[in-house]
Amino acid sequence: MKGKGDDVGPLTGFKVIEVAGIGPGPFCAMVLADLGAEVIRVDRVQWVKQENPPRPPMDLLNRGRRSIAIDLKSPQGVETLLRLADRADALIEGFRPGVTERLGFGPDVCLKRNPKLVYGRITGWGQEGPIAHSSGHDINYIALAGALAPIGRPGTPPVHPLNLIGDFGGGGMLLALGVVCALLETSRSGKGQVVDAAMVDGAALLMTMFFGLRAAGVWSLDRASNFLDTGSHFYDSYETSDGKYVSVGSIEPQFYQELIEKLGLAGEKLPAQMDRTEWAAFKKRVADIFRTKTREDWCRIMEGSDVCFAPVLDLDEAPTHPQNVHRQTFVDVAGVPQPAPAPRFSRTPGAIPRPPSHPGEHTGEVLADWGFAPDEIAKLKTAGAVR
Numbered sequence: 604m605k606g607k608g609d610d611v612g613p614l615t616g617f618k619v620i621e622v623a624g625i626g627p628g629p630f631c632a633m634v635l636a637d638l639g640a641e642v643i644r645v646d647r648v649q650w651v652k653q654e655n656p657p658r659p660p661m662d663l664l665n666r667g668r669r670s671i672a673i674d675l676k677s678p679q680g681v682e683t684l685l686r687l688a689d690r691a692d693a694l695i696e697g698f699r700p701g702v703t704e705r706l707g708f709g710p711d712v713c714l715k716r717n718p719k720l721v722y723g724r725i726t727g728w729g730q731e732g733p734i735a736h737s738s739g740h741d742i743n744y745i746a747l748a749g750a751l752a753p754i755g756r757p758g759t760p761p762v763h764p765l766n767l768i769g770d771f772g773g774g775g776m777l778l779a780l781g782v783v784c785a786l787l788e789t790s791r792s793g794k795g796q797v798v799d800a801a802m803v804d805g806a807a808l809l810m811t812m813f814f815g816l817r818a819a820g821v822w823s824l825d826r827a828s829n830f831l832d833t834g835s836h837f838y839d840s841y842e843t844s845d846g847k848y849v850s851v852g853s854i855e856p857q858f859y860q861e862l863i864e865k866l867g868l869a870g871e872k873l874p875a876q877m878d879r880t881e882w883a884a885f886k887k888r889v890a891d892i893f894r895t896k897t898r899e900d901w902c903r904i905m906e907g908s909d910v911c912f913a914p915v916l917d918l919d920e921a922p923t924h925p926q927n928v929h930r931q932t933f934v935d936v937a938g939v940p941q942p943a944p945a946p947r948f949s950r951t952p953g954a955i956p957r958p959p960s961h962p963g964e965h966t967g968e969v970l971a972d973w974g975f976a977p978d979e980i981a982k983l984k985t986a987g988a989v990r
Contacts, residue, residue, distance in 0.1 A: 618641050619632065620645060621644045622695070628696065631778040631782070632664075632695060637953045643669055644670045646671070647675070648680075651672045664959075667956055669968065671966045672966055674990075678707075692721065693720065700730045700736060710724075714796075718793075720795040724797065742766075745773070746761075749813075750807070750810050773807075777805040836889045837876065841890050847897070861910050873885070898914050966990060967984075970983070
């Protein structure tokens with residue numbers, strides 16, 4: 604994780620205000636903080652406890668930033684947030700459309716005070732549209748985007764892939780990209796702007812290749828009938844004799860041929876790889892072969908080859924795999940194993956500067972660092988605008 608030069612993340616020097624939410628907003632803020640930005644998390648005053656437990660919270664999405672607790676329903680609290688935004692490069696929020704405007708810190712107000720501010724917004728449906736104000740979660744957004752329907756086994760309902768596609772891939776990650784792109788543009792134009800990231804938009808974007816395959820007539824709408832959706836025998840997960848699983852993705856002909864050899868089928872007269880009429884029957888045979896050995900046995904046979912193979916590891920196993928250990932893909936922060944910052948930078952690597960903070964843990968410290976005088980901080984605390 605160490606760089607060859609400046610041992611700081613590429614976003615060092617940028618200041619970001621995160622108005623606390625759930626899911627994609629915290630993920631975006633985590634990515635920005637991992638890559639060096641100073642991100643201040645604005646938590647609700649109601650979330651502050653009388654006495655913080657000695658250990659950091661386990662919500663790893665909140666790692667890497669200090670927390671300040673503000674009453675956003677108080678005029679003094681809103682003015683405090685606006686003063687912080689005056690000195691920030693970016694602000695991100697995840698409220699329903701119109702909420703920040705109603706509370707008094709919408710983009711028009713913030714950009715009038717700080718014309719260079721990048722104002723990042725993350726919602727499910729977007730800022731406008733016939734259902735923009737409706738409630739929803741990841742499963743709903745990816746359903747509307749066409750991303751949920753193709754995932755699953757034959758004859759079963761679609762399988763929701765955790766909340767990876769909507770919340771994190773199509774939501775928080777895309778918001779982080781949008782904020783960084785807007786900051787880059789602001790450095791040239793001197794003007795801020797609003798970044799409108801919607802999870803349904805992002806999930807749709809992630810499906811671009813599949814819309815192309817469908818338009819080309821090579822992707823069926825029947826679930827689990829295509830080469831990437833468990834329809835084929837060469838791109839799937841298989842159970843081993845010890846009840847564990849391995850994955851193969853032998854798409855290219857040369858990789859497929861190596862799979863056939865490792866399975867002990869070389870020399871037999873076999874169906875053509877892309878003969879879909881034979882996929883179901885041949886998959887059963889492949890599955891039977893994989894069940895003859897343990898996962899570890901198959902790792903010895905296939906790992907490191909060009910089969911395109913990997914064991915299916917659980918959350919406890921993944922950090923201990925030699926490849927992940929070598930790459931330091933997982934790190935330990937305050938005794939908690941967790942994914943390391945990504946991607947890698949040769950000169951300015953990312954880092955995790957601190958574990959997750961308790962709500963309001965750094966209120967006085969942050970206000971002082973961001974230009975509030977001691978008497979102002981005291982008055983805000985007395986008024987209950989901050990805690």
